Amino acid sequence: MQLPEAFKEKMKNLMGASYQSLLDSYDQPESKGIRTNTLKLTPDELANKLPFNTQGVNWCKDGFYIDHTVRPGKNPYYYAGLYYVQEPTAMAAVEVLDPQPGDWVLDLCAAPGGKSTQIGARLQGAGVLVANELVNSRAGVLSTNIERMGITNALVTNEFPERLVDSFYERFDKILVDAPCSGEGMFRKDPGALADWSLERVDRCRGKQEKILESAHRLLKPGGVLVYSTCTFSPEENEQMIEAFIEKYPYEVETVELPGITDHGQVAWTRKQQQAIAKTLRIMPMTVKGEGHFIARLKKLPGQAENLDIKQGYAKSRLKKATRMELQDYSDFAKNNLDPEFYQKIADRLYLLGEHLYAIPTGIELERIANLKLLRPGLHLGTFKKNRFEPSYALAMALNLSQARNSCNLNDEELAYQYLKGEALNLTASKGWILIGYNGYPLGFGKASEGLIKNHYPKGLRIRKK
Template structure:
């Protein structure tokens, strides 16, 4: 494939004798990755039901290689949010940021959601995930993936980092910055990146990265951890940007990450630095492992606090009058309860708000919390995002399909379904009404039954084409 001379000269400088091996890897086929959503299913259980031939990615505990011919994006399990399709190397940053339940986490450059969905899965419905992207168009894809994964404790924002600092100084336990970069590690996956590199190379992106890092660092609390990553090989954007970040706060320290034989340590000499700590950074090259190019560095700010900081929490107004009555009527069909003080109505749209979300007035955002559904005339209509956040046992009335049932594909295409008695599970007192449609026990969406006919309520924008 075509590679610019200036890029090749730099790769010869940093790779030396390995340069020819790198060139050969650029003519090899790229690898495809699948990452299991451990918030919905364990890796062990997924392997029992998967129809695909999978090979473990040795450096990702819940990641697997698959053959692109199998088309996992067309399988019902994809629509149930059981996995995310992602370049194997791109799974590494979220896997190496040690998110714990209850953490308040920021994914600063989050679209389209590959890393944010993994961070959300690690939280298991606790704490708070704020996922930001300055592009509202890209953030729409981010929102869909967050909803598909069933992440209910999220806030999807479309702001510049400088604006976020006004709201979140010293707020986050963990921050992930997968920074805009020159994309050298993606040349094999997307050759169009080469032309983009010729227009805006490492010098352009290094300046942008350092602006982002300057703005992000004040949002990290004392003892908090920040993971910086790129998909480029450029030392200016990699070790160079990390060294710049270290210069901003003397309490920042690089932290060792879980290793792998194919990883390469950072090299301070490539930026004429004598800081041996930069060797704790991790580089990923396509001639060293099965994946594309990536770089990551994990840093901690000051000493880890013995007791977690209590984040701001506020009570919501809850639902009133007719809205409260209609929602409570719907909730009689559920085996899960929602804290009424976290419910909020915005012009008839009902949201379940994260506990640790402060007042966001003035910020541009696409979604705050879990969108539960909408109040219509004398009824509550549950949302697609609510269906994805539920477990099968959370709802009393269900339609159960198997993954190889032709009816499940008809449902995903938006068609009306004529039900069979063995497909219906009804713990409720009244037949009919809203049913949670599941595939092998995992929710897909809603349907509304009248007799044995199921009117399709699957989200129109998500339907299988």
């Protein structure tokens, strides 16, 4: 691999005798992994279903290494949301954050969704996840991944971090800042990161990270936990960033220990030699099987309140509480097609956004999110069409097959691919909406009529070939 000369010179000066081992690591294949979606099954259950070999990741009990030649995104179980394709060291940040059911958690730089879906699985449907992504196209990918994994208690926002402060000032129990960075830990897997790297890019990323952390501080409640992570080796974006942050804001650096990871932040690479930096993690590709990460866990201490101009008057929400009359077509669909326990559980949280129906997470105040650009204000249940209700892909992925009155469980892989390509299924089924599954796990909806199941898998997600 042809590394930038400026990068090599910088790392040689920093690492000394261990520099050569870093260089040697770039001659090894990239490390690939998948992470179990524990909203749907256990890691052991997943491993037993997969047609390729897996090896456990020490620091994440839900994660597996897979061979770098495997294409995990081509398996029907991927489309069923049983796992997320994720680089193994990238799994470590959420393990450090340790979200618990009931927590309010913010993933501030969330796309494409690896860490957000990991948080969502840890919450197990209880609490609130706000997944934010500034770049519009990436936010769409994030939203799709959250839907595929069957997460029901998430909001997806498409905002500058500072725009969230009015809505969520000191509201979150835990915040993850997986900051945009110079991407030095992506060189083996992403040629674009290698081509874009420069010393100037390191400086630009540092400036962005400072602003993002400032917003994160204002969004975290006192006593809450902030985890900062990057996939770069640059001290300016890692140790020095955390050192400057704790000098400015009231935070304690908490000790981070994960199985299989022994390297910590380098105090010698900071400006003021803050010893607390030794409590952070620096994961390097020559000491673990992975691409590399930096992780710091920070606890917010009580401090003097900032004199901020937090807006108290909020705009009228475009979301509105659905009336019984407006819900008639949905209610008919739910009673005829869904298990009562499922639709009764969300009955008091149904809101309309235009023709779309959502179940918003418990505790969300509509007026506080009215000014935000929302891609997903909760679980999208479906769309009202003329004289009918059409259920959504997100609803299908949030269900178990047993929660649908009418389901079709495909045991044939070729039939599953046929459905995922958007083709009709020549199968006999009871007339009406039907939840299509593969080996016990939903893929999406179809509609049965006259011995044929018409395909309602989203056009934008359909595959061309297996």
